[in-house]
Amino acid sequence: MHFGIRRLSEWLLFPPKRVGANRLRAAVSGKQILITGASYGIGEELAYLLANAGAEVLLVARTAGKLQEVQRQIVGRGGRAYIFPADLSDKQQAIAVAQHVLQLWGGADVVVSNAGKSICRPLHESLDRMHDFERSMAINYFGPVQLLLALLPALEKRKAHIINISAINVLLAPAPHWAAYQSSKTAFDQWFRSASAEWMAVGMHVTSVYLPLVRTRMIAPTVAYATMPAMQSRQAAIRIARAICHQPLKVAPWWLVWGQLGSLLFHNVFYRFLARYLKQQPYARQSANTV
Numbered sequence: 087m088h089f090g091i092r093r094l095s096e097w098l099l100f101p102p103k104r105v106g107a108n109r110l111r112a113a114v115s116g117k118q119i120l121i122t123g124a125s126y127g128i129g130e131e132l133a134y135l136l137a138n139a140g141a142e143v144l145l146v147a148r149t150a151g152k153l154q155e156v157q158r159q160i161v162g163r164g165g166r167a168y169i170f171p172a173d174l175s176d177k178q179q180a181i182a183v184a185q186h187v188l189q190l191w192g193g194a195d196v197v198v199s200n201a202g203k204s205i206c207r208p209l210h211e212s213l214d215r216m217h218d219f220e221r222s223m224a225i226n227y228f229g230p231v232q233l234l235l236a237l238l239p240a241l242e243k244r245k246a247h248i249i250n251i252s253a254i255n256v257l258l259a260p261a262p263h264w265a266a267y268q269s270s271k272t273a274f275d276q277w278f279r280s281a282s283a284e285w286m287a288v289g290m291h292v293t294s295v296y297l298p299l300v301r302t303r304m305i306a307p308t309v310a311y312a313t314m315p316a317m318q319s320r321q322a323a324i325r326i327a328r329a330i331c332h333q334p335l336k337v338a339p340w341w342l343v344w345g346q347l348g349s350l351l352f353h354n355v356f357y358r359f360l361a362r363y364l365k366q367q368p369y370a371r372q373s374a375n376t377v
C-alpha cells in the first residue's frame with residue numbers, strides 16, 4: 087500500500103487519541119499497577135506512560151535484561167518501577183508473580199493483563215506442531231487465568247480494575263492461519279467476560295480492550311502486515327491509559343461493530359471467498375496433490 091494512503095487509512099481507522107496529563111495523574115498517581123508483558127511493545131509504552139504520571143508499576147515478562155532497561159528509564163525520570171522476570175506460561179511462575187505482588191504491595195489497584203504471543207501458521211504446516219497450540223493456550227489463556235485466580239482475594243479487597251488486552255479478531259469471523267492465536271485469545275476473552283459480572287458485583291472494575299493491528303515486534307514476522315495500516319504502540323498505550331481513567335467495560339475501534347455485523351451477515355460469502363483465495367496459494371495446491 088502506498089505510504090500516503092496507508093497514513094490516511096491509519097488516521098481514519100485509528101484516529102489519534104489523547105489522555106490529559108492532569109486527568110491521568112489524578113487517576114494513577116500513587117496507584118500500584120501490575121503490567122504483564124511490559125518488556126516490549128504495548129506493555130513497555132504503557133509502563134512509561136503510567137510511571138510518568140506517578141503510578142508505581144510492577145513489570146513482568148521473561149526478558150530480564152529488557153525489563154531492567156525499562157526500569158532504568160523510568161527510575162531515571164524520577165518514577166517508581168519494580169520488575170519480576172517470569173514466564174507466565176508456566177503455572178508455578180504465574181503463582182510466583184502473584185505471591186510477589188502480595189509481598190510487595192499486598193495487592194494491586196490495577197492489573198493490565200497484556201503478555202501474549204501470536205502464531206500465524208497454516209494447519210498443513212502444523213501437523214507435528216501440537217506445541218504451537220499448547221504454548222498459545224499456556225500464555226494467552228492459562229497464564230492470565232492462574233495469575234488472576236491467585237490475586238483475586240487481594241484484588242477484591244482493593245476494588246481493583248482488571249484490564250484484558252485482547253484483539254478485535256476474537257469478535258470477528260476467525261481468519262485462516264491464526265487458529266492457535268485466535269482460539270487462545272478468544273478463550274481468555276470469554277473467561278474474562280464471564281468473570282466480569284462476578285467481579286463487578288463485588289465492586290471491582292473490568293475492561294476488555296480490543297486492539298486492531300498494532301505495529302510491534304509481534305507482527306514483524308508477518309510480511310503482509312509490513313504495509314498494512316496499523317496503530318502505533320503509543321496510541322494503543324494511550325487507549326489503555328484512558329480506560330484506566332474512565333473504566334469502560336469495553337474499548338474497541340469505532341468500526342468494529344460494522345465488522346461484527348459483516349461477519350454475521352456475510353459469514354458464508356467470506357469463507358467461500360477465503361477458500362477460493364487459499365486454493366490459489368502454492369501450499370494448498372501441494373496439499374491437494376497429496377490427497
Ligand SMILES: NC(=O)c1ccc[n+]([C@@H]2O[C@H](COP(=O)([O-])OP(=O)(O)OC[C@H]3O[C@@H](n4cnc5c(N)ncnc54)[C@H](OP(=O)(O)O)[C@@H]3O)[C@@H](O)[C@H]2O)c1
Binds near residue numbers: 128
Ligand atoms: N500487535 C498487535 O497487532 C496486537 C493486536 C491485538 C492485540 N495484541 C495483544 O497485545 C498484547 C501485547 O502485544 P504486543 O503487540 O505489544 O507484542 P510484543 O511486543 O511481542 O510484546 C509481548 C509482551 O508479552 C511478553 N510475553 C510473551 N510471552 C510471555 C511469557 N511466556 N511470559 C511472560 N511474558 C511474556 C513479552 O515479553 P518477553 O518476550 O520478554 O517475555 C512482551 O513483553 C498481546 O496480548 C497481544 O495479543 C497485539
